[in-house]
Amino acid sequence: MTRPGLLQNAKRFTSIQTQSRALQSSAQRLIYRRARPAVTHGNQVQPTAFGKVTKRFASQLPERNSIGAFTPTAAALFVVAGIGLAFYFRNEKTRLEEEREKERSAKSYGRPQVGGPFSLTTHGNKSFTQDDLLGKWSLVYFGFTNCPDICPAEMDKMTEVINSAQKYHGDIFLPVFISVDPARDSTSQISQYLEDFHSQFVGLVGDYATTKAVCKAYRVYFSTPPNADPNGDYLVDHSIFIYLMDPEGKFVDAFGQVVTSADAQAKINGYIEEWRKDHGGSRL
Known part of the structure; x- marks a missing residue:
């Protein structure tokens, strides 16, 4: 019940009390003026001749329990x-x-724990570790050069994203390709493969154990046989994600196959602006 309702009930209760007292006073004055003493027989009191008058006034008095709607139950x-x-x-x-x-x-x-220490070899036969990712925004993709369609499409997407992003942010990106097929992907094979994509791509490869370790660090699934024959015919399956790492080498986001280059570019722009705010306006 709201406060106005309580005030209305209070006023109503006060008005009824006033009317009740007025009726009681009138009845008492009339009875005292005209009534004769009641005759008592034992414990029973016989009504006077003016009992009807008393009942008439009593019937006009409101009952206590019928006053207002604010009963004890309502209060509770x-x-x-x-x-x-x-x-x-x-x-x-x-x-x-x-x-x-x-x-x-x-x-x-x-942030999920994606990334970590690794040591691989570039397509130019140079050593490359996780420290070489520092200082730039890295886009890392795991694939293999014999991939017929998915890998080329994702590599083209990375090229398009970086070309567009560099127009706004400058040369602050590093595209990285890591092979999950070390048996067939030699450094020369990777070097030739990367010619069709962005000129700044760095191709990386290692032995099976090293490849497995870096895939585990980035939570990448791959199905290359451990002792695969370089001249053999086998299938390779792997996760399809482009990993975005910040200039400190920390994981930022992963773009799946369904993410368009425009969507990836928009997200990267947002991450860069947020990173700059957190790092005092740094241009990286």
């Missing part, structure tokens, strides 16, 4: 409802605060 329900609302709003406030804290924590600490 009002209190219970108030307590329930208080608990609800308190719990809702706590829930919202927890959600905000989770969002802040996810932004700072919610």
